[in-house]
Amino acid sequence: MPSLNPEGFLRVGAYDLEYRMIGPPPADAPTIVMLHEGLGCAALWGEFPDRLQAATGAGVLVYSRAGYGASTPVKLPRPLDYMQVEALEILPELLDRAGFRRGLLLGHSDGASIAAIYAGGVQDHRLRGVAMIAPHFVVEDISVASIAQIRKDYETSGLRAKLQRWHRDVDNAFYGWNSAWLDPKFRNWDISDYLAYIRVPVAIVQGAADQYGTLRQIEIASEECYCPVEVTILPGTGHSPHREAPDAVLDTISEFAGRILFSDQGSRGQAV
Template sequence: MHSTYKQEHFVSTPTGDIYVKSWAPAASSQASTTAPVVMFHDSLGSVELWREFPEQLALSLGRKVIAYDRPGFGRSYIRTEKLETDFILNEASGPFAAIRSELGIEKFIALGHSVGGAMAAVCAASFTDQCIALITEAAQAFVEDRTVEGIRDAKQVFAQDGQIDRLRKYHGEKAEWVLRAWTDTWLSEEFQHWTLKEILTKVRCPVLAIHGEDDEFGSGAHPELYTSLPSGPCFLELLKDCGHVPHREKPDVVTAAIERFCREHVG
């Protein structure tokens, strides 16, 4: 059984510390010299909610994998203010830029799940010379009716007794803020016109978009938009019998797709 070296960091920023964890395959001599994968979590996510996936990916790719808790999530610093409507755009110049500088990340692969996929795309568009590949998983590129309906349904579920405890397991006292940051932002009137269409035209690297056919938060129009870019080669993996969390529902299929994409199209 192969193993990984795991490291934990807290990156200091003017507003607080950001928690970062990395996995490097112990058996790979190239892991320290190849571009790492940087992972961007979803609206309710955290480093720990990726579960075994980062380690599985590191072993499959022979690359270091880096994940972090966005401010207000997981083990990163507490936020109490309302989430800004341009928070997706701000990730590239804010938390990600701080982590990239602190850890000395030069070339990188951006990989994001759900809204994290949109953030990964913004980082790819913002660092065109450094981002060598973009991988999205169940990522949104705009707000559609299915997204809004799915979030409304989830908000009702979390309003039931005990449901917020599912978030407290990973976010502690931040759980209520995490939930509001997701539902209040995406259901607000000012966010309904959000789109990545213009930003995506600036992406210049190969793209892999993974999406479940049964995704309750976004139709196939999203990955189609991600893979219709004037960038390098673009590939769409539409998974049957799969919902919004492909890396948990079909981890082996997702890992294999990413490994194949990186082997054939990423240096």
């Protein structure tokens, strides 16, 4: 397939998904595919993807899932298994359309959970590793409490106006995520079974002061994974370590990616 343009849309099923391709295309180098959090989008990664590309020499693909950024909105309410649907139905087609040949997934929060489901559920030979920032494998009380609070903030403070800058349909983005997590039936959501089927190295970055999850998530990964799991816990850091401690996260992820994706420094930036 032809090389990706630096930015544009990929048609996946019924959705047009916006993307940015930073650095070499998948045909020319390994690719790091970044999956955003529950209120994120491609643009909300800020400069982190560009810095990651510069640090690794890999191509970096960021995209907005349906309902986020400039991508097609989704029908609400989202199904409670929306992350499984994303990982097992949407992401495989997106990677194919992007021309993904070899690389790793890097996800934050919901995106990290989607990456874990994909790695355990698809068994893609092209995938060489998974990096997760603040992942969720089960629902905790702290998660529900913080998500209930952010709904109040969205409806009573300036949060909606701030998010509106980033999303084509801000209510679609917010309530699609928030209503699913606050549904009482969602308390039974548990993706830990997928972890036992991951066959590639895993790196997890977790803020010690994460307001959406505790170190129990790390314990679950350590208990369930048979693959190597490297854990970096950042003290005094909340749910978005790549924003709160970007240098530390960049160092951790770029070292992991370089070691996993490139056989030696001389091959950096070249497909192998």
